[in-house]
Amino acid sequence: MGSVYGNEDVIAHEHRVLMGEYGRAQARCSAQLAAQAARIAQLESELMRARAQVVIRDTRLALARDELAELAASVPGLPTRARLARKVEWLGERVQDLMRELLRLQWLPAPVLQADVREKAVLYVGSYLEQNAGRSAAGANVAQLAIEQAGGRFLHHAGGDAGADDVAALEAGLVAADLVICQTGCVSHDAYWRVHDHCKRTGKQCVLVDQPQAMHFVRKEALLT
Known part of the structure; x- marks a missing residue:
């Protein structure tokens, strides 16, 4: 008991320290x-907004749909x-792509190959512009x-492509030919695509040249008797 009474001040001090903590x-x-309550209130406010x-x-989306439905109903065939x-719009873009491809093909150099045309039918498509009639005839x-x-x-x-007879003659020539040579700068748009489509479908060899003089790919071999 004496020891307890002697430590009263120490115990009181420790008690005060503990109470402070x-x-x-x-x-x-x-x-x-x-802080958590304030954060929760802020999040709830943001959720409401x-x-x-x-x-x-x-x-707004429902109103826009209603307006679109009314517009479609007021304009038949919209x-x-x-x-x-x-x-x-898509066809316009396609035409532009095809025209660029056509220009690219027109500027390609004559192919470096040797075509054996002996005893073969060769269709030459080109030289139809009237203003270049003299040069066209020379080219042919x-x-x-x-x-x-x-x-x-x-x-x-x-x-x-002057009429059905001209188209029919081109188709007949394509069928009869073993090899097709197309002078790209001097044919109509329709004739060019007819040649392109026929050769692609049949696998027939087709050579594109920008001028008739670029004929070095044909073997210059005379027939042997």
Whole structure:
């Protein structure tokens, strides 16, 4: 008992220290609870604003759909017109791509190859522009001379599209030919694509030249008797 009474001051001091620590811990817990409560309130406020924005968006979307439905009902054939407009736009882009490909092919150098045309029918498509009639005739003569000297049979089509007879003659020449030579700068657009399509479908060899003089790929071998 004497020892307890002798330590009263120490015990009282430790008690005060513990109470101080307890008070500070309680204050920290209270501050954390207050901060969490404030954060929860902020998040709830943000959630309410987000929900309000979603409601506004859905309302505007519904109104826009109603307006679109009314517009479609007031203009018969509007969906079809829209599809046609998109298709026309796509076709325009396709035409541009094809024209660029055509220009690229026109500027390609004559192919470096040796074509054996002996006893073969060679269709030369080109030289149809009237303003270049003199040069065109000379071009056809150059091609004919090169092919016949190599032992081939020369077929010719001017590359125009003046009526059904002209188209039929081109188709007949393509069918009869073993090899097709197309002078890209002097044929009509329709004739060029007919030649391109026929050779692609049949696998027939087709040589593109930008001028008749570029005939060095034909073997200049006369027929042996």
